[in-house]
Amino acid sequence: MTQIFDEDIRAEFSRNYPEIPHRLRHNLRDHPLLTLEALAKLGESLPAASIEYNKGDLPTGVDPNSDIANGLSIGDTIRHVDTCRSWAVLKNIEQVPEYRALLLDLLGELKPFIEAKTGAMLMPQGFIFVSSPEAVTPYHFDPEHNILLQLKGSKTMTQFPAGDPVYAPDETHEGYHTGGHRNLVWRDELAKGATDWSLQPGVAVFVPVMAPHHVKVGPEPSISLSITWRSDWSxxxxxxxxxxxxxxxxxxxxxxxxxxxxxxxxxxxxxxxxxxxxxxx
Structure with missing residues (x-):
């Protein structure tokens, strides 16, 4: 496979990992495993626990108990993403051998820099996001080290400082790590602490562990690939x-x-x- 992260980008990643969010360029373009039809078939093959999809025209903050189903199947959601006003994520794509190989190839380019800082690269996982125009991923955090690669369309990730209780209270962290939901409570006054990362095809952003963020898709359908890993520190x-x-x-x-x-x-x-x-x- 063609090298996805050029030498200067790998050096930039090494300087910033694991705590500083930053933009990266990537060379992952037009991969046959990442077309809409390939992703629709992948979604139909994954177990129910590995797919999540719902309405995309959501506010920034969403009650985890609210009904946000879109009334479609995962396959139809992806195939008609341009018109169905939805958001879908295919989780743990490494369950499928071809996608695991893709994930490990990508992470393999960064593994020496990861392990030099945070030790062994643990639990490599991949997540693919397929989103309708203007779809919103609500305010939340994630426990993994994460690089989000934009493949089709555009989106803006609005990210907030990791570990700051202003944006994610300690009690919320504690609830999440004992079985609670990852969605966070949004307040408009939080916006002053935001950093917006504009993503187009060929651009990626690094997201530190538990850095709160929300995402808004641009005017065309979007496909993004999230490559993640854990560490002893995380x-x-x-x-x-x-x-x-x-x-x-x-x-x-x-x-x-x-x-x-x-x-x-x-x-x-x-x-x-x-x-x-x-x-x-």
């Missing part, structure tokens, strides 16, 4: 958040885990012991 941060939820329920006011390069070892270990005693880990 798992320790997540487990420390979960342990803090126990402390908070006990009436304490725990300090938030440190961002990279803090290791958060003690709280992470304590949570893993509790989980093991409960038989859930």
């Amino acid at each position: 798992y320790a941060e997540a487990d420390a958040r979960a342990f803090n939820s126990i402390l908070r329920k006990s009436g304490m006011h725990p300090r938030a885990p440190g961002r990279y390069p803090a290791q958060n070892t003690a709280k992470a270990y304590a949570w893993r012991v509790i989980r093991k005693l409960k038989g859930t880990g």
Whole structure:
């Protein structure tokens, strides 16, 4: 496969990873696995737990309990994405051998720079987003290190500082890491802290772990590929958040885990012991 990230882009990634969001150029164009028909067939082949799709004409903030179904099948949603006013994501594409190979090829170009900073590249996963014109992905965060590559159409990712409780309160982090939803509560006053990343085909953006963001698609249908991975650091941060939820329920006011390069070892270990005693880990 043609090299997707040029040498200067890999150097830029190395300078900024893992905490500084930045734009990257990429050379992933017109791949046969990433056409609308190929993606429709992929969506139809994946288990139900690996697909999510709904109306795309949504506000920035959405109640996780609201009904946002679009009334179509995943295949029809993707095939008619230009008119159905919807948003779809195909999760864990690495379940399919051809897509796993594509994902590992892409991450393989960055792996030496990743592992030099955060250790072993763990849990490589891929997510493909297919969106109608003007579709909105509501305000949320994700636990992975993430690069979002724009393939077709355009979108704007509006991103906020990771780890800042103004944009995602500690209690929300703790709830997410103990089984809660990833969607965040939006308030218009948060907009002053935003950085907008404009994405067109051939452009990507790096998203640090748990950096809040929302996305708005441009005037044409959009296809994006998210390549993600975890690290020992990201798992320790997540487990420390979960342990803090126990402390908070006990009436304490725990300090938030440190961002990279803090290791958060003690709280992470304590949570893993509790989980093991409960038989859930």
